[in-house]
Amino acid sequence: MILVNPVVDILLISGLAAVIVPLLGGLVRAEKRFLGIVGVLAYIALLAYLLQPDVWGSIHRYEPFQGLFSSSLTLDGFSKFFILVFSILAIPVYLHSIDYMARDRNLVLYYTLTGIMMFGLIGLSMADDLFTFFVFWEAMAISSYVLVGFRYHLDEPVEAAVKYLVMSGVASLLMLYGISIIYGLVGSLRISAVVAYLQGGVTGQAIYPVLLAATLLFIGFGVKAAYFPFWTWLPDAHPAAPSPISALLSGIVIKAGIVGLAKFALPFIDLLDEVFYPILVIVTVVTITLANLMALMQSDVKRLLAYSSIANIGFVLIGYVSALYGAGVVGLAAAFSHVLSHALGKGLAFLAVGGILYVLHSRAIVDLEGFGKRYPGLSIALMIALLSLSGLPPLPGFWSKWLLILSAWEAGEYLIAGVGVFNSVLAAIYYLWLFQRIFFSEPRIESRVEVPGYLLTSLTILIFIMVAIGIYPELMYSYAFEAAKALAPLLATP
Amino acid sequence: MIMESLLFTSVALVAIGLYMVSTKKNLMKIVIGLEILATGVNLSFIAMGYIRTGGLTDPLPQAIVVTAIVLDGVLVGVALALTLVVFRRFKTLDVDKLRNLRW
Numbered sequence: 001m002i003l004v005n006p007v008v009d010i011l012l013i014s015g016l017a018a019v020i021v022p023l024l025g026g027l028v029r030a031e032k033r034f035l036g037i038v039g040v041l042a043y044i045a046l047l048a049y050l051l052q053p054d055v056w057g058s059i060h061r062y063e064p065f066q067g068l069f070s071s072s073l074t075l076d077g078f079s080k081f082f083i084l085v086f087s088i089l090a091i092p093v094y095l096h097s098i099d100y101m102a103r104d105r106n107l108v109l110y111y112t113l114t115g116i117m118m119f120g121l122i123g124l125s126m127a128d129d130l131f132t133f134f135v136f137w138e139a140m141a142i143s144s145y146v147l148v149g150f151r152y153h154l155d156e157p158v159e160a161a162v163k164y165l166v167m168s169g170v171a172s173l174l175m176l177y178g179i180s181i182i183y184g185l186v187g188s189l190r191i192s193a194v195v196a197y198l199q200g201g202v203t204g205q206a207i208y209p210v211l212l213a214a215t216l217l218f219i220g221f222g223v224k225a226a227y228f229p230f231w232t233w234l235p236d237a238h239p240a241a242p243s244p245i246s247a248l249l250s251g252i253v254i255k256a257g258i259v260g261l262a263k264f265a266l267p268f269i270d271l272l273d274e275v276f277y278p279i280l281v282i283v284t285v286v287t288i289t290l291a292n293l294m295a296l297m298q299s300d301v302k303r304l305l306a307y308s309s310i311a312n313i314g315f316v317l318i319g320y321v322s323a324l325y326g327a328g329v330v331g332l333a334a335a336f337s338h339v340l341s342h343a344l345g346k347g348l349a350f351l352a353v354g355g356i357l358y359v360l361h362s363r364a365i366v367d368l369e370g371f372g373k374r375y376p377g378l379s380i381a382l383m384i385a386l387l388s389l390s391g392l393p394p395l396p397g398f399w400s401k402w403l404l405i406l407s408a409w410e411a412g413e414y415l416i417a418g419v420g421v422f423n424s425v426l427a428a429i430y431y432l433w434l435f436q437r438i439f440f441s442e443p444r445i446e447s448r449v450e451v452p453g454y455l456l457t458s459l460t461i462l463i464f465i466m467v468a469i470g471i472y473p474e475l476m477y478s479y480a481f482e483a484a485k486a487l488a489p490l491l492a493t494p
Numbered sequence: 495m496i497m498e499s500l501l502f503t504s505v506a507l508v509a510i511g512l513y514m515v516s517t518k519k520n521l522m523k524i525v526i527g528l529e530i531l532a533t534g535v536n537l538s539f540i541a542m543g544y545i546r547t548g549g550l551t552d553p554l555p556q557a558i559v560v561t562a563i564v565l566d567g568v569l570v571g572v573a574l575a576l577t578l579v580v581f582r583r584f585k586t587l588d589v590d591k592l593r594n595l596r597w
């Protein structure tokens with residue numbers, strides 16, 4: 001069933017999830033926490049809508065304000081894949097919030113902002129020109145600043161939100177500056193026009209503004225995706241947010257930078273590969289290695305997971321490097337399947353840690369010792385997430401890392417492939433060490449709080465999806481390859 | 495002439511904004527720096543539109559700048575609200591005095 005146009009319908013469904021909440025919030029007097037159900041229903045509806053044969057089967061376009069904004073949105077394999085990833089994580093996050101946020105105030109604001117953030121993410125994955133992308137990007141970014149500082153009666157969230165806002169705000173503005181230079185060069189912000197301009201050959205003096213624009217885009221996406229050296233806000237902001245929001249931030253909001261990098265920056269990097277090849281390789285290697293070493297030293301479990309998110313962004317970059325320098329579509333598909341497997345794994349890890357916070361009120365790894373004996377449900381969820389993140393078969397993390405390293409090897413990037421293998425082992429060490437302390441130590445803290453039902457349901461959904469992908473990796477690969485094929489025309493090397 | 499001065503002003507504003515954000519210690523001044531940076535970026539769009547058509551006739555940059563001003567307004571609104579919360583909690587606006595704020 002298509003109402004107007006699939007693009008409009010998808011924006012309408014996810015927009016309604018944000019808009020209805022304040023209206024319902026005025027009507028519902030008690031138990032405002034159940035407003036989370038609105039989000040759950042909306043994203044189930046969105047998934048059902050997206051997987052209809054006539055929506056999934058073909059490419060849809062929508063161009064509002066013709067001539068004026070030259071704004072355009074496309075629903076192709078790439079955006080379908082990312083909308084799928086975003087919606088799959090949104091459902092358990094909303095369910096988890098019902099229990100986790102039950103004791104907080106301003107729940108109407110919380111669900112509205114979460115809805116706007118998801119709306120921005122879904123819109124920017126469909127944006128086909130840089131300015132539409134920027135508008136959705138800001139909708140997503142500004143609501144995420146407020147959500148990081150949501151518990152403003154505590155010290156840590158306020159500080160983290162200030163740091164996040166200043167760094168990310170500057171980055172967004174620098175990105176817009178880059179977009180203005182691209183407009184000056186091309187005269188249009190459509191990605192097809194930009195690619196045509198770049199593939200037409202840029203020579204002589206014109207190379208310098210193109211280089212400047214590419215650098216500004218690289219910085220703008222880099223701060224959001226948090227690769228080296230722009231990651232400094234992430235280890236503060238992600239742990240400070242409420243746990244369901246940490247799951248969204250680490251799982252999919254940092255992937256917004258990856259979406260932008262893939263769709264809008266890769267054509268530039270492809271053209272300027274003599275300049276960007278060393279930068280990209282250094283960024284990838286340093287991001288993975290340094291973030292993993294920092295994660296080894298953490299004593300706070302949410303901070304550890306935040307550093308591991310940075311390391312995983314480095315893994316996604318491996319896919320981009322190999323896509324640009326030989327592997328083509330396979331590299332992109334590897335990067336995208338890692339986006340999916342990391343979103344599921346890190347989402348589950350943060351939601352499980354949220355459950356632990358709910359019953360223990362402590363984030364210190366020391367306090368988690370022996371936790372597995374008291375709360376087997378939460379611990380099994382955390383265990384599955386950690387095993388997937390450390391890349392043990394047969395979970396999604398293994399399949400995506402395997403394809404990543406394979407694609408780097410095929411592209412002849414032996415250094416990058418070696419770094420990937422080394423860091424998989426390094427990451428496995430700290431995940432398994434955490435795992436061992438949780439399950440095989442004597443309990444330190446006695447807790448009598450029971451784990452609430454919606455929270456456990458949200459974990460169960462994610463575990464089920466992860467095991468399903470682990471057993472049939474074809475599910476993940478086929479969608480990721482479709483997404484990569486949609487981007488192939490942007491690259492000069494097929 | 496007008497083209498060069500527009501471009502030069504926008505580059506200067508962006509540089510001033512970046513300088514303020516990276517060196518100032520007072521949170522209020524950092525927010526002002528963000529706003530100057532935003533103004534420079536918007537002026538750059540107008541300048542680019544002028545370069546392309548030799549006049550202010552292209553609607554695309556005008557439409558973009560109007561939208562970007564709204565987005566900057568929202569950004570600065572959130573930044574000022576956070577500044578207020580910081581001042582109420584810590585009784586200072588000095589970012590060095592905040593425990594975790596190291597960049």
